[in-house]
Amino acid sequence: MIAEVIVDVAAYPIDRPFDYKIPELFLGFVEPGMRVKVPFGPRKVAGYVVALKNDSDLDVSKIKPLEELIDFEPILSSELLKLSEWLAVDTLAYRIEALQVMLPAAMRAKYEKYIQVEDSSAITDTEFMNMLRGRDRVPLKIADTSELLRQLKAYVKNGAVRVDTLVKQQTAVKKVRMIHIAEIEELNQQVETLSKQAVKQRELVNWMIEHAGQTIEAGKLIAESGVSATVLKTIIEKGFAQEKKTEVYREPDALEIQDTAIPKQLTAYQQHAVDEILEAYRSGTDTTFLLHGITGSGKTEVYLQTIEEVLSTGKEAIMLVPEISLTPQMTTRFKERFGDQVAVMHSALSAGEKYDEWRKIHRKEVKVVVGARSAIFAPFEKLGIIILDEEHESTYKQEDSPRYHARDVAIWRAQFNHCPVILGSATPALESYARASKGVYRLLELPTRAKDQELPNVNIVDMRAELKDGNRSMFSVPLADAVRDRLDKGEQTVLFLNKRGFSSFVLCRDCGTTIQCPNCDISLTYHRATENLKCHYCGHEERVPQVCPECESEHIRFFGTGTQKAEEEIAKLFPEARVLRMDVDTTRQKGSHARLLQKFSEGQADILLGTQMIAKGLDFPNITLVGVLAADTTLHLADFRAAEKTFQLLTQVSGRAGRHDLEGEVFVQTYTPEHYAIELAKAQVYEPFYEMEMGTRKQFGYPPFYYIVNIQFSHEDLMKVVGYAEKAGRFLADGLSPESVIIGPTASAISRVNNRYRYQCLIKYKKEPKLTETLQALIRIYRTDWIKDGLQLSVDKSPVVIY
Ligand code: ADP
Ligand code: ZN
Ligand code: ZN
Numbered sequence: 074m075i076a077e078v079i080v081d082v083a084a085y086p087i088d089r090p091f092d093y094k095i096p097e098l099f100l101g102f103v104e105p106g107m108r109v110k111v112p113f114g115p116r117k118v119a120g121y122v123v124a125l126k127n128d129s130d131l132d133v134s135k136i137k138p139l140e141e142l143i144d145f146e147p148i149l150s151s152e153l154l155k156l157s158e159w160l161a162v163d164t165l166a167y168r169i170e171a172l173q174v175m176l177p178a179a180m181r182a183k184y185e186k187y188i189q190v191e192d193s194s195a196i197t198d199t200e201f202m203n204m205l206r207g208r209d210r211v212p213l214k215i216a217d218t219s220e221l222l223r224q225l226k227a228y229v230k231n232g233a234v235r236v237d238t239l240v241k242q243q244t245a246v247k248k249v250r251m252i253h254i255a256e257i258e259e260l261n262q263q264v265e266t267l268s269k270q271a272v273k274q275r276e277l278v279n280w281m282i283e284h285a286g287q288t289i290e291a292g293k294l295i296a297e298s299g300v301s302a303t304v305l306k307t308i309i310e311k312g313f314a315q316e317k318k319t320e321v322y323r324e325p326d327a328l329e330i331q332d333t334a335i336p337k338q339l340t341a342y343q344q345h346a347v348d349e350i351l352e353a354y355r356s357g358t359d360t361t362f363l364l365h366g367i368t369g370s371g372k373t374e375v376y377l378q379t380i381e382e383v384l385s386t387g388k389e390a391i392m393l394v395p396e397i398s399l400t401p402q403m404t405t406r407f408k409e410r411f412g413d414q415v416a417v418m419h420s421a422l423s424a425g426e427k428y429d430e431w432r433k434i435h436r437k438e439v440k441v442v443v444g445a446r447s448a449i450f451a452p453f454e455k456l457g458i459i460i461l462d463e464e465h466e467s468t469y470k471q472e473d474s475p476r477y478h479a480r481d482v483a484i485w486r487a488q489f490n491h492c493p494v495i496l497g498s499a500t501p502a503l504e505s506y507a508r509a510s511k512g513v514y515r516l517l518e519l520p521t522r523a524k525d526q527e528l529p530n531v532n533i534v535d536m537r538a539e540l541k542d543g544n545r546s547m548f549s550v551p552l553a554d555a556v557r558d559r560l561d562k563g564e565q566t567v568l569f570l571n572k573r574g575f576s577s578f579v580l581c582r583d584c585g586t587t588i589q590c591p592n593c594d595i596s597l598t599y600h601r602a603t604e605n606l607k608c609h610y611c612g613h614e615e616r617v618p619q620v621c622p623e624c625e626s627e628h629i630r631f632f633g634t635g636t637q638k639a640e641e642e643i644a645k646l647f648p649e650a651r652v653l654r655m656d657v658d659t660t661r662q663k664g665s666h667a668r669l670l671q672k673f674s675e676g677q678a679d680i681l682l683g684t685q686m687i688a689k690g691l692d693f694p695n696i697t698l699v700g701v702l703a704a705d706t707t708l709h710l711a712d713f714r715a716a717e718k719t720f721q722l723l724t725q726v727s728g729r730a731g732r733h734d735l736e737g738e739v740f741v742q743t744y745t746p747e748h749y750a751i752e753l754a755k756a757q758v759y760e761p762f763y764e765m766e767m768g769t770r771k772q773f774g775y776p777p778f779y780y781i782v783n784i785q786f787s788h789e790d791l792m793k794v795v796g797y798a799e800k801a802g803r804f805l806a807d808g809l810s811p812e813s814v815i816i817g818p819t820a821s822a823i824s825r826v827n828n829r830y831r832y833q834c835l836i837k838y839k840k841e842p843k844l845t846e847t848l849q850a851l852i853r854i855y856r857t858d859w860i861k862d863g864l865q866l867s868v869d870k871s872p873v874v875i876y
Contacts, residue, residue, distance in 0.1 A: 075129045076103055076139060078120040080113050083167045084856065091120075092129045094138040102226060106147030106154055109139045119143060121172050123154055143186075145229055145236040148435065149175060150454055152489055159485060165848055165868045166475035174475055175450035179428035186213040187237045188225065195233035198224050250291035252305070253315045257285035263313060273304045278313055291316070334409040336381065337374050337523075342366075346375050346517040350493055351382055354457060357491040361484055363464075363509040364497040365759070366519030367528065368728020369692075372497045373403070374523065376460050377410050379495070384414065384440050388457025388492070392443045393479055394419075395466035402670070402692060403462075407443050418444030418451070446471060449479045449486070456490040459483045464496035464505060465721055467873040476869050480505075499728060499759070500721040503770065506763055507777040522732075529699070529730040529737030531723075531755040533746045536703075537585055540628075547642050552700045552740040559698045560650055560679055564735065566698040567691070568682045569726045570639050579606065579617060580705065583626035585744035588618070596715070598822050612819035639682055639702060647680075655683035685722065687729075694733035699726055704743040704751055712875070713775045716750040720762050723754035774814070774837060776871070782836040782848070783869045785821065787829040790863075797864050798832040801851060805836060808847035813838035822875065829865070833875070 077090035093111050095103050103109070107122050117140060129136060149157070149172065157171040164171070173181060190209040196202060201224045205211055213236060228234040255263075264278045280298040295302055309316050339347060346364060353360040366372045380390045394403050407415045416430040416439040433439045435452050442451040446469055449459070461469065461480060469479040480496065487494045496505055496514065509516040522528070534549040544550065559566050578596045580587050587596045590608035597606035599617065607614045621629045640654050655669050666686075673681050674693050681687060704723060712718070723741060731737020743751055753762040771778050784801060788794035798818035805815050814837040821831035838844065848868055855866045869875075 074100060074103075075126050075133075075136065076109070076122045077124040077126065078109060078111055078139065079123055079168050079172060080111060080118050080120040081169055081173075082113065082118060083169055088161075088167050088169075090123055092131055092136050094133070094136045095125075096138045098222060099139070099142060102142060102145070102222070103139070104147050105151065106149035107145075108143035108148065110141035110143060111139045112137050121149065121169075145226075148180070148452070150452060152454070152486070153450065153452065155489070156450075156482070156485060160475055160477055160482070162845065163481070164475040164477050164870065165845075165852060170475050174447065174471070174477070175452075177424070177427045177431045179424040187211065188213050189235045189237045190233070191235055192233050195231060196228065200224070201228070249319060251288050251317050251319045252291050252294050252309070253288045253317060254281045254284055254286060255313055255315075257282060260285055260313060263311070266311075273300050274308055274311075276300060277304055277308050281308075281313060288317075336378055336410070337371070339374065339378065340371065340519075340521070340523055342519045342521065343371050343375050343378075343523070346519065347378050349515070349517060350375075350379050350458075350495060353493040354379070354383060359484075359487045359491055359493065361487070361494045361496065361514045362517050363501055363505055363514040364495050364517045364519065365501055365506070365509075366497065366499060367522065367757070367759075368499045368725065369522040369524075369526065369528075369732045370499070370519035371523030372462065372499075372519065373406060375519070376462065376495065376497070377406065379458060380441060380460075381410070383457035384411065386457070388440075388455045389453040390441045390457060391448060391451050391453065391459045391483075391486075392441060393448055393459075393461045393469070393483070394443065394445065395463045395468045404443055407441065411441055414440045416442045416444075416451075418442055418448040420445050446479045449482045456486060457492050458495070459487055459492065460495045460497065462497045464498045465500055465502040470871075470873040472874070474867065476867075476872075478871065478873075500724050501759075503717055503763065503766060504777040506759075507767070524733070526731060526733070527736065528757050529727055529739050531727055531739040531741060531757065533751060533755050534740055534742045535746045536742050536744050537583060540582055546646070547639055547702055548646060549740070549742050552742060553646060555698055555738065555740060556647060556650075556680070556700065560647060562697075564697040565673070565676070565678075565693065565695045566680045566700065567687060567696055567726075567729050568639070568643075568680060568700045568702060569687060570682065570684060570702045579629060580744060581621035581624065581626055582628040582630070582744070584621060584624040585705075586621055586623040586629075587745075588615075588622070607820070607822070612817065643680065643682065650680050651678040652680045652682055653678040655681060655687055687726075691729045692732055694735065696730055696732070697735045697737050699730040699737065699739045701726055701739070701741040701743075704741050705745055713770070713773070714873075716748070716769070717766055719748075720750040720754050720766075723751065724757060724759075727754070727757060779814075779837045779839055780841075780871060782838075782844070783872045783875050784834045784836070784851075785865075785867045785869065786818070786832045786834075787865045788863055789829055791830045793862065793864065794830045794832050797859055797862075797866075798834060801866070802834050804851055804854070805834065805847060808850065809836065809838070809841055809843055813841050813844075835875075 074095040076093050076095050078093050079090055080087065091111070091113075093109075103122055103125065105122050105124055109120055109122055110117055111120050153175055157168060157175065160166070160171040160174075161168040188205075188211050190196065190205065193209065196205070200221060204221060225234065225236075229236060254260075260278060260282050264275070264282075267274055267278065277298055277300045291305070295305060308314060350362055353362075364372055364375060366375075376392060380392070383390050392407065404415075404417050416433045418427060418430050422430070430442070431452070434442055442448050442453075444451070461483060464480060471477050483494050498505075501509070505514065508514045532551065534551055536549060539549045548556075556566050578587050579599050588606055590597055590613050592608070592613060597608050597613070597615070599606055604617050605614055606617055618629065620627055640652060643650060643652055653669050653673055655666070670691075672678060676695065701723060704719065727739040730739055741751065741755070745751065749765050750762070753765070770776065775781075784805075786794050786798045786801065788797065795818070802815055802818050809815070816835040816837065818832045818834050821833045824831055852866070852868065855864065859866065
């Protein structure tokens with residue numbers, strides 16, 4: 074027997090399976106989806122078995138045997154193995170990268186293997202019992218005899234033992250002491266044997282009689298019964314109870330339980346959506362639904378009730394949420410509804426916690442996963458539905474190789490599993506809405522709020538006028554008045570300050586003008602080092618003007634501001650206000666995010682000040698005011714999606730106000746109140762924005778009318794990076810059809826990172842049958858040749874951020 078193995082070495086020309094002999098000892102053990110150790114050149118490396126076969130094209134006598142098994146059961150299903158093949162081709166990544174991205178990081182670290190006895194009564198083989206010598210956990214040594222291995226395999230199969238892979242100390246399985254109290258008859262009988270003087274022991278046994286037959290955690294038992302650990306120990310020794318160490322999973326944080334535990338009576342729109350989705354589910358159709366529902370329209374309730382049906386018919390569900398921020402509240406809603414059938418996977422978990430959650434899924438102990446991007450690879454084998462909430466979010470795209478988009482992976486898995494996908498958003502990505510308009514996705518609309526509340530009233534504040542009136546503060550007069558009003562009424566305010574993006578832009582504080590590229594309809598990026606303005610789409614470059622080209626004001630300068638500064642200003646303006654600040658600095662510590670939200674929901678603060686992490690998911694009844702301090706920060710990013718991102722963000726933030734009984738109000742401060750993204754965000758209407766933005770995209774040839782590929786080059790030597798980028802540009806022009814446009818090479822927006830110069834080529838195309846082939850050929854040249862000269866090259870299809 075031969076195993077095909079993808080080895081853990083990312084370098085050309087090794088990106089293909091290698092053949093290894095399966096030694097006698099492992100025959101019948103090795104299955105596709107397991108990790109193994111194999112000799113590779115002078116080294117021993119880890120690898121993934123992707124297939125088994127009886128024969129090889131190579132001279133079998135020269136094929137080396139694999140040396141060690143890392144897993145005793147497949148950790149990747151045949152579906153995930155196939156997915157990795159597609160993923161590697163589609164994202165132009167190494168196959169090994171595609172395999173590794175599907176597993177929790179802890180599984181890539183150093184590990185030890187143990188045999189864990191689950192049911193000792195099922196172990197009857199004497200040789201095996203000798204090896205265990207009464208222990209319930211022994212290190213697994215592969216050097217043991219094949220007879221033992223064969224026995225081990227049988228015991229793994231019937232559940233008598235498990236082979237555990239323990240990763241370092243921190244991720245080791247966590248255990249607690251559980252006390253199993255004897256049955257009532259036994260307790261009643263035994264209590265007579267205690268002496269009259271043993272008051273405490275009698276007290277404990279009497280307590281136990283009320284809890285007969287139960288299994289309780291030791292700490293809890295001691296706290297509730299009110300006796301000491303020593304008394305408990307004596308009582309256990311006397312046989313009133315049994316002690317057992319049980320493995321527990323680390324509990325990721327969740328907010329306190331709310332009122333969402335019971336399924337709600339659906340509105341007519343929600344009901345229609347659920348019916349359509351479940352019809353596709355029942356008929357096993359892989360329809361992709363775009364659930365377009367305004368903020369507060371009850372999309373989550375649609376997800377919950379759909380999943381409920383999927384679970385009750387024996388299938389499993391993946392629920393993706395965009396980032397950490399959404400998880401505490403979202404997690405709580407899922408745990409309330411589905412209890413311990415839910416695993417949670419998001420980036421704030423420790424490696425150990427992520428590993429625990431992954432194992433719950435792998436062992437089929439849970440049926441739903443709620444998680445960030447990588448949860449799309451959850452090892453379920455009976456998928457019934459996949460949901461992406463806030464599907465427009467850029468965090469669904471991975472920025473490192475493999476550069477996949479969770480939406481694409483979701484659709485692939487849905488096709489494999491014949492199940493529907495739901496993409497949900499109040500502000501769908503333009504690409505998604507365009508697909509829905511063409512009938513590629515099925516559009517479902519939730520045009521009203523679930524509790525029939527009005528959308529909040531959005532006021533646009535012209536900061537140019539404020540400045541003219543002599544107000545240099547971050548707070549306009551109307552916003553400051555509104556905050557004061559809420560403080561008086563004891564209602565809550567959310568203040569939003571956006572600091573997203575890598576680049577800065579130049580803005581005239583008098584007229585709101587930003588300097589635009591003459592060819593591209595995007596703001597030029599300010600480069601501090603050279604004091605130049607650059608367009609990284611076409612390479613256009615100019616000096617920073619001394620006065621505004623529109624109004625000749627000297628108040629033209631580069632723009633940027635921070636949450637810390639805002640906090641200081643709040644303290645000056647509203648000294649009595651209790652403020653919580655939520656940004657990367659205050660949420661670095663694990664669990665701090667949930668704690669801050671919990672505090673705010675309990676009314677321990679009047680104002681929540683934060684970055685984009687507070688824009689989504691917040692659903693608190695007492696928030697009646699939302700203030701956006703500077704709407705312009707996203708608008709002028711050097712990004713063709715700037716208007717879309719601004720519109721999405723303003724809509725999301727506004728949606729935080731007045732979601733329950735109290736009415737909400739929103740103030741958006743801006744230097745460009747006439748921009749359509751801001752005007753239409755005020756009206757909170759998606760379709761007109763969509764039409765408008767599609768017009769712009771069409772005119773300038775951006776997605777969704779064209780696809781974009783970004784090829785990024787970097788080198789320590791400027792001349793070399795330019796040289797290779799030009800060579801690559803010519804290679805692409807030769808390989809691709811003449812209808813495809815190649816822009817560049819040009820210097821990247823951030824032209825130097827870590828002392829490496831960065832250049833890029835953009836390919837724009839509508840249909841390009843030779844795309845994959847040409848890009849693969851380019852990558853091959855790079856991996857065999859250019860890489861040796863210190864060049865780094867990366868290919869990003871459909872990039873969400875270009876910097
Ligand atoms: P979205 O995700 O669309 O912004 P949510 O799912 O968070 O909206 O719902 C907004 C609020 O409305 C929540 O407090 C939720 O509990 C409530 N809600 C949702 N559906 C219903 C319903 N059918 N009846 C009553 N309340 C509902
Ligand atoms: Zn001006
Ligand atoms: Zn340009």
